[in-house]
Amino acid sequence: MxxxxxxxxxxxxxxxxxxxxxxxxxxxxxxxxxxxxxxxxxxxxxxxxxxxxxxxxxxxxxxxxxxxxxxxxxxxxxxxxxxxxxxxxxxxxxxxxxxxxxxxxxxxxxxxxxxxxxxxxxxxxxxxxxxxxxxxxxxxxxxxxxxxxxxxxxxxxxxxxxxxxxxxxxxxxxxxxxxxxxxxxxxxxxxxxxxxxxxxxxxxxxxxxxxxxxxxxxxxxxxxxxxxxxxxxxxxxxxxxxxxxxxxxxxxxxxxxxxxETLGIRMQAQCANALAVAKFLEQHPAVTRVYYPGLASHPQHALAMKQQSGLGGAVVSFDVRGKDPVELRKNAFTVIDSAEVMSIATNLGDTKTIISHSATTSHGRLSEEQRQAAGIGQGLIRVAVGLEHVEDIKTDLLRGLGKL
CATH class of the missing domain: 3.40.640.10 (Type I PLP-dependent aspartate aminotransferase-like (Major domain))
Known part of the structure; x- marks a missing residue:
């Protein structure tokens, strides 16, 4: 060599x-x-x-x-x-x-x-x-x-x-x-x-x-x-x-x-997009809670900023409103199915933004008792934020949230 x-x-x-x-x-x-x-x-x-x-x-x-x-x-x-x-x-x-x-x-x-x-x-x-x-x-x-x-x-x-x-x-x-x-x-x-x-x-x-x-x-x-x-x-x-x-x-x-080779620069850009999406979701009336370590409202925000080089990551999850599990799931599916830009898939970490319903995908094989213990409700949506322009991601989420 x-x-x-x-x-x-x-x-x-x-x-x-x-x-x-x-x-x-x-x-x-x-x-x-x-x-x-x-x-x-x-x-x-x-x-x-x-x-x-x-x-x-x-x-x-x-x-x-x-x-x-x-x-x-x-x-x-x-x-x-x-x-x-x-x-x-x-x-x-x-x-x-x-x-x-x-x-x-x-x-x-x-x-x-x-x-x-x-x-x-x-x-x-x-x-x-x-x-x-x-x-x-x-x-x-x-x-x-x-x-x-x-x-x-x-x-x-x-x-x-x-x-x-x-x-x-x-x-x-x-x-x-x-x-x-x-x-x-x-x-x-x-x-x-x-x-x-x-x-x-x-x-x-x-x-x-x-x-x-x-x-x-x-x-x-x-x-x-x-x-x-x-x-x-x-x-x-x-x-x-x-x-x-x-x-x-x-x-x-x-x-x-x-x-x-491009991990660092990708993560910087995706984290910036994710923070903007999380702030946007936190203000929307159809969203009851947003899960993102980069938000000051996150219970472990200070710890996350200390451990994670001051960045919140590129995954944002949120609960949509609904009066019972049936309506919660219906509303979550409405948001997901209305997406025209985001991919409906179960992977994350992609340059393409991916939206998914955790209770029926990543945690679908768990019992209802296990899901409840883990805090995975029927109204929970996970968005793995990619590298599209952030305003296009927001607009895509609005297509479904506006129907709730």
Whole structure:
């Protein structure tokens, strides 16, 4: 490979997002190469044996490692300020990998009840099949977190802000609680990304990502990752990926790798749009409540501004008015169906604004009791704000709100 100068210390994360990667090949490409191959030819049997025994020695098979995937992992770790990262097929695969690496039968997990619906099901149902017990607590009430701790608690898990109500937890306080009890803290950083928030700087042990969201930024591929200490990434999680096949594909890794280059500037613009939309919604008579950390009315506004680099993120959720669940759902559907610019979809983090009804999509597989506990009502609408002109987004929302 062509020699590549080592990057100097102290670079801003926006620079790391553009420059961190493996050295170029002998051809000296400026844009990182995409290696589409399932296997790698070895120079001799001795080298092959050494590399298969220790994958960090070199590349052998696509399920084990790939140069394009390595570049993505190195870039994301640099941006998050962690020693290492490991790519996975999806964000949910990253959480599954986390559990498989850290937990065993008889262990206990404390998790926010406000996390993404699939995350709730993974901890409550799937891990439960293997005698791992989970207790779900308020995202913001530290007393509940403390009361849930047990001698066998091994992991605390939270996403902040949450999907879709944007509740913000105190990462530093949770890290201190976890460590005082001999447990570890994992934070899903999907909503903020390293452009706004670096949980390890506040004491978190692991950072979970769905690269499908803001890291890619254009809704093109599925991807996930865990960021954390090298000893866990290399010695605990990597062997599971090699065995279980949660592998991130090289093409998807390359797409997200390139997406990371514009993450900072995209997030700045989308956050600005989201704040304008949130302020607009807060003044509309058909809206009963707006959930957005950038608003002074948000219960954890001060904490969010401190943890999230002074920005509120790009997701705005709101409740429409209605006298009962039936009318609430009808009114929410009216707003969504009236959109002519926004996309009706369930993803987020796209340059295109996406509008969705959380109770029947992201949290649709939960029981009504679980949805109520998480605060997901029938009148709740989530808007993942994109890069369209903000006045066009407002006008699109007015098309439905004006009918209520």
């Amino acid at each position: 062509t020699e590549k100068k080592k990057l100097p210390e102290g670079l801003h994360r926006d620079t790391l997002a553009v420059r961190t990667a493996l050295p170029p090949s002998q051809w000296g490409e400026n844009s990182e190469a995409l290696y589409l191959t399932s296997g790698f030819v070895q120079p001799d049997a001795e080298t092959s044996a050494r590399r298969f025994a220790n994958p960090q020695e070199g590349y052998t098979y696509g399920r084990t490692s790939n140069p394009t995937v390595t570049s993505f992992e190195q870039r994301l770790a640099a941006m998050e300020g962690t020693e290492a990262a490991i790519g996975t097929a999806t964000g949910m695969a990253a959480i599954l990998l986390l559990g498989m690496g850290l937990l065993k039968a008889g262990d206990h997990v404390v998790c926010s009840r406000s996390v993404f619906g699939s995350t709730l099901n993974l901890f409550a149902k799937e891990f439960g099949k293997f005698a791992v017990e989970s207790t779900f607590v308020s995202q913001t009430d530290m007393k509940e977190w403390k009361a849930a701790m047990r001698p066998n608690t091994k992991l605390l898990f939270a996403e902040t802000p949450t999907n879709p109500l944007t509740d913000v937890c105190d990462i530093r306080a949770l890290a201190e609680l976890a460590h005082s009890g001999g447990a570890m803290l994992a934070v899903d950083n999907c909503f903020c990304s390293p452009a706004l928030q670096r949980p390890t700087e506040l004491g978190a042990d692991f950072i979970i990502h769905s690269g499908t969201k803001y890291l890619d930024g254009q809704g093109r591929v599925m991807a996930g990752a865990i960021c954390g200490p090298a000893k866990y990434i290399n010695d605990v999680f990597a062997p599971i990926v090699r065995t279980a096949g949660m592998t991130l594909s090289p093409f998807n890794a390359w797409v997200v790798l390139k997406g990371l």
